[in-house]
Amino acid sequence: xxxxxxxxxxxxxxxxxxxxxxxxxxxxxxxxxxxxxxxxxxxxxxxxxxxxxxxxxxxxxxxxxxxxxxxxxxxxxxxxxxxxxxxxxxxxxxxxxxxxxxxxxxxxxxxxxxxxxxxxxxxxxxxxxxxxxxxxxxxxxxxxxxxxxxxxxxxxxxxxxxxxxxxxxxxxxxxxxxxxxxxxxxxxxxxxxxxxxxxxxxxxxxxxxxxxxxxxxxxx
Numbered sequence: 001x002x003x004x005x006x007x008x009x010x011x012x013x014x015x016x017x018x019x020x021x022x023x024x025x026x027x028x029x030x031x032x033x034x035x036x037x038x039x040x041x042x043x044x045x046x047x048x049x050x051x052x053x054x055x056x057x058x059x060x061x062x063x064x065x066x067x068x069x070x071x072x073x074x075x076x077x078x079x080x081x082x083x084x085x086x087x088x089x090x091x092x093x094x095x096x097x098x099x100x101x102x103x104x105x106x107x108x109x110x111x112x113x114x115x116x117x118x119x120x121x122x123x124x125x126x127x128x129x130x131x132x133x134x135x136x137x138x139x140x141x142x143x144x145x146x147x148x149x150x151x152x153x154x155x156x157x158x159x160x161x162x163x164x165x166x167x168x169x170x171x172x173x174x175x176x177x178x179x180x181x182x183x184x185x186x187x188x189x190x191x192x193x194x195x196x197x198x199x200x201x202x203x204x205x206x207x208x209x210x211x212x213x214x215x216x217x218x219x220x
Contacts, residue, residue, distance in 0.1 A: 036147070058099045058101050
């Protein structure tokens with residue numbers, strides 16, 4: 001019988017301990033960067049509400065990849081797993097998803113983020129204008145966020161996805177189909193999802209048009 005009260009044993013190898021400290025520091029940097037972006041988004045949304053009488057952001061989600069997920073992706077992509085080069089090779093360790101109500105709001109939020117003097121847009125992929133083959137739509141931005149450390153300022157990358165409620169609803173179901181095993185008739189369901197993606201896009205456009213008509217009358 002094992003003793004449940006035995007203390008946890010940590011490695012005594014200085015190399016292992018140094019690697020553990022480096023990983024903890026790396027994760028702290030990503031958590032700090034996410035907090036910076038979240039704070040900016042909340043402020044920009046409140047400012048937008050004051051100026052326009054309605055909110056820009058419906059909801060906000062954030063995540064940092066687990067150590068297991070980081071290692072799995074590094075192995076799958078054949079990346080050099082060290083704490084200096086990994087942040088330059090893997091830009092989605094930290095991620096924020098901004099859910100907005102209307103398609104117009106996607107670009108409105110993007111414009112406000114890119115105007116921030118301390119944020120640099122490193123990469124932009126517009127899957128709204130040019131959706132993926134499976135029907136996926138969203139705007140993806142890779143941002144460089146300043147994190148203030150004792151040794152100075154360090155730029156940390158954060159992936160930001162901006163999509164509508166309808167796009168997010170569709171993407172959640174597509175993600176579930178992709179990652180669940182032993183689902184019967186996967187090919188048929190996938191074709192159905194591609195068809196539904198067009199309906200979701202049409203709904204987004206219709207709702208965006210109705211919204212514009214309502215607000216145009218408000219401003220008369």
